[in-house]
Amino acid sequence: MGVETKGYAGKYIVFDLGKGKGRSEALSESVATNFIGGYGFGARTLYDNVRAGVEPYSPENVLAWWTGPLAGTVAPTTSKYAVFARSPLTGFFGFGVSSGGFAYELKSAGWDGVVFFGRSPKPVYFFVDDDAYGLRDASALWGKTTWETEELVREELGDDAVRVASIGPAGEGLVRIANITNDRNRQVGRTGLGSVMGSKMLKAVAARGTGSVDVADPEGLFEFSMELNERCQGPKTEKYRIYGTPANVLVHQKLCCLPSYNFQRGTFEYAEEVSGERMMRTHVKKVIACTNCPIACDHVNEVRDGPYKGTVASMDYESLDMLGPCCGVRDLDSITKAVNICDTMGVDTISAGVTIAWAMECYERGILAGEDVDGLDLRFGNAEAMIRALGLLCRKEGRLGRLLAEGVKRASEAVGKGSEKFAVHNKGLEWGAYSMRSLKTSTLGFATSIRGACYLRSGSYQVDVKGTVDRLKLDRSRGKIVYEGENSYAIIDSLILCKFIRGVMSAGDMAKLYTLATGFEMTEKQLMLAGERIHNLAKCFNLVHGASRKDDYPPPRAFEEEMTDDGVRGARITREEYDEALDGYYEARGWTGEGIPMRSKLAELGLEKEGEGLGVG
């Protein structure tokens, strides 16, 4: 695209970490309008640059940072960026989205994204300063937490307004579930991308931008944005603004879908003690916002007394459940401390919680004991042991730390003795805070997700918890629900908007925003088609890297054990009903029974080239 670029910066940086040099690349209009931004661009980058067999920690793995056409504009919740690489945790499409102020800054600097190739021989951080960019020595930063790193980079650059995204010691040490933190409370959480950064000796990416994004219709965009801001003060966003996502604890509890004791149960006898309602009274100190967000959902805890007094951590539902009920822990002080450790050391709270919970179950079953767990009394509910185990994990210390740092899939494979049966993950990504057996449409969405166990690609739990479908039974028709959710969410992750705004925006609104910003005509239909295209491209990437139907199943616990909670007693997923639902999903997708996109579908989406060599039907 030329100087007329609107919305998009129209260019991105391609940087070779080994050579320490980079160049500016133009964003093509066809890529922009077909793949939108964010997730779409990431899918394009990974598919085009990461061949089969590339080891995630090798210099050949690509690390791509992408914003969308709306970043840096006044449109609400658009300060979002996404990071992509072949995941060291799953071996498949690795990707996460984060917010805060970083994306706004990068886009204001005049870049749609940065694509890193290769590996630096020594610790470095990357600084984008308007049209200048390059590496700076990070040897003084190596070993520092993410929060310390942000302060030190700002000090070194003499600018406290610089935005910094960094890894902690966990990413440096190639802890497989390491994440990336920016603006303290915001993370690119899942799929171990922090350790990909660590493998490239890239400690941080910092940005300062003094430019202004050009948009096609500034007046129109401003007015529509202000209208959206107004909508965001209404009832549809109240749940995020007041109690925040921790309000889910008691709702899940009542529905018997609150994962507890490593997903053995769907209720927790101490749910009230770790509820969002309790947290609001005893722990939440302030609710803060990301840049240009009118909703403000970030509930930040401060521990008032006890051994962790003064600990500050941003608390969300899934972190709370995974480091709380999933580990049998009933103490909000300890959970807050655990989240603080994760955020500062740079580890994904969900993966950490589930992996530790698995270890707790191993311990209670006698599969791990004594020296295996470095002498910890790793029973469910032992908060102190959980926190010590977390510390070991983050530093890969001790036998336990080295085991847990690999994530639950590899840890269970290393230990064996039947522990794989209760390693709760899909594709190697640990399951989130949505019970597998009492929310079955949710499970279909989790297990078919491109990046592994996650609902952020489809939001399919919604039909379960709204009573639109029978959550305790699966049937063929659920596939279409997941399919539609995925296409819609692919667009949200490409524009990139925050999912919390989806309640006040229709697909038509999103298409309108796109046109106001870029000037490109975009209808709702075209947008949804783009979503489908993006999803299929990401799927093609997974297929190239060896994914098949067998990777789209929930773990054994979902099938082989019955729930015992009152209200869902006996609940489990049968292979028959799951296969039926999975068939329905593939059918809705236009894929074969093996989960491979059919030639006709790829042609419809303009992805024929990608289909070649996939053995499509």
Place this chain on the structure above:
Amino acid sequence: MRALSVLPKTGRMRRIIVCDIQKCNGCQVCEAVCAYAKEKSLNLKMSRIRVLRVEPFLNIALACRKCEKPTCVKACPRDAVTALDDGSISVDKDKCNGCAWCIESCEFGVLKLHLDNKVAIVCDFCKELGEPQCVKYCPKEAISYTTVEQAARKSSREVAEHFLAELSTSTA
């Protein structure tokens, strides 16, 4: 007789941008609307109001305080900076040389240098637009354009209402 004026003059009745730190969450929407309204820019750094986040909990938006003895006016070597009748500050773009001495002198740091033309800019309370845009668009209504006296009275009223309203009756 002094003419009636709706806009309060200097002194304790001057109106300034007041940001309630209990409500401010650091969202920077005020910066976004200010930069757009005043400069047609989408860069938050072009805003006259400044949002600060002091980790972990303090967020505040700051703008010109209409100081009684404005240091920015005193500091300017070219007399480009003047105080108007209502206490707000005006910068003469033609006289301003971008030396930034006024910016340095301000104890609140609420003057800035325009990113492109390098003249000093400061909040002028959106006079030409009728009302400060930050006040209009703050999603949490944390910002008001009010006299300090009104801001103080609001706090007094709130605390009195909260604690004493029930007690202030003649009957039991």
Place this chain on the structure above:
Amino acid sequence: MADSRIEVDFIGPFRDICGCRNIGLDVDRELALPALIEEIASKFGSEFTERLGLSEGGYDGELATVIVNGKVVGGPKLGEVVLRPGDRVVFAPSLTGGG
């Protein structure tokens, strides 16, 4: 006796509106769910029905979750539910989440 009561639990904002976690209603016969809601609203105020997003067509599933004996009542299906002594009803906010 528990069997002659309908137990009602409040979660999240409904706790704030009703000022309590739970109430029990003594009933000796069936009670339509909309009627229960009316009774709660008369006790605690119309904010209750507003927070449910109550309308002719049921309640707004985007705002709230109504659960009867562990089963979610779909938004439009509110009018179809008949409660009996011994039943348990929960009024909760809708499930939030990143997605």
